Amino acid sequence: MSASWTLAPCAVSVPVARRLTRATLRDWGVPDEPADLLVSELVTNAVQHAGGPVRLRLSAADGVLRCEVGDGGPGLPRPRPATPDDEGSRGLALVAALASAWGSTRTCRGKVVWFELPAPVSRSSSGLDSGLLPPVRLVAVPG
Template identity: 40%
Template sequence: MMTDRRTSPYGFRVEAESEAVPEARRKILALVRGWDVTLPDDTLGDLELLSTELITNAVRHTDSSCAVVVRWTGVRVRVEVTDVSPARPQRCHGALEAEGGRGLVLVESLATAWGSAPDPAGKTVWFELGPSDGTPPPWSTPGKWTITTDSGSATSGYLPAWAEDDPTEAHVPLDQLPERLAGINHRNFFEGPMLPLTAPDVWEGVEEDAVFEGSIDCNPYDPDPGLRVPVVNLQVCVGRWILGLDPQRVAEVAAKLRTHADFLDEKVRPALIAAREDWAAHPA
């Protein structure tokens, strides 16, 4: 049966059970076929394979359920899988390591585009399938979002071109409209440099993770007027954020980072070299 593409985005939860992954794969394929999008059969086969790999990785490596969102960008099919682990897949020596190994190599080789982003629940790994002109399409259609209630009333707002999600929804119970509006978050993630991190009181050893990654966020119905316009939220490192930055404060943080980078390079590094040379000259 054909389904309306306005069901995009479509989300559901996948439990950490052996039969859940095949069921999720079939659900995704049936949904996309119902949208009647112009994807050839081999691309639909890739959709089935890559969906299986991402969902399997999510439940196998966390032993927990995961959330799946399927959306039509207007050009491509996009599948997002969110699990409870903050550890994101990383490229290493031309291959992909961390969770899933082979599965993530498949994702990189078959997907038109793919990536990962931090999420309050853990992380989201996503892929897109469809035509490629060398630049990925926006994650949502710029212009306007509309939430329609079951009573027929509609609330609309501006949807920025950079937003990763379209909050458009239909048949929302009227008494749930305030909750839906409060939850609207226009967001665009950006990555930070990978550095070796350790937290002696939390885990042993060293883990490579991103620092100063974050997102541009706008919450048009937030009680704080300062968050109703786009701000930058910076995660200093895992679980540590600098929140609500306006353009001036972004510039201030950037200036401090540049100053600190210069301090590390011009002061700390020479001092370290001198200390190491001094240490070598005076063995214990």
């Protein structure tokens, strides 16, 4: 499963990215927390530092949710310590603390910052109807 969007390089894209993430993951039967928070942190960084369209991609396979945020900025992000008085500088530290893995990669269009989380599929998800889980065959039913 995967979904992707291109967002405008403005502050309004942050809550939009969070809503898209929540809705998509709920449709997939994957918990949306903390992915929605981490996506909003990475989109905020992209909007503040890159100055161009922001690409958001979500994918779930083999029990792993991967979220990628791409932008045209040339520099790879580096976490830096924040002081209590800083208004920012905590986004990457939050990603590092909550994600099972994260990183960044240069691309021909700029960079992609990504993170991964475990993605257990909910039994109440729409995935039951989409063939994501194997069919169950009843062998014997007590009468």
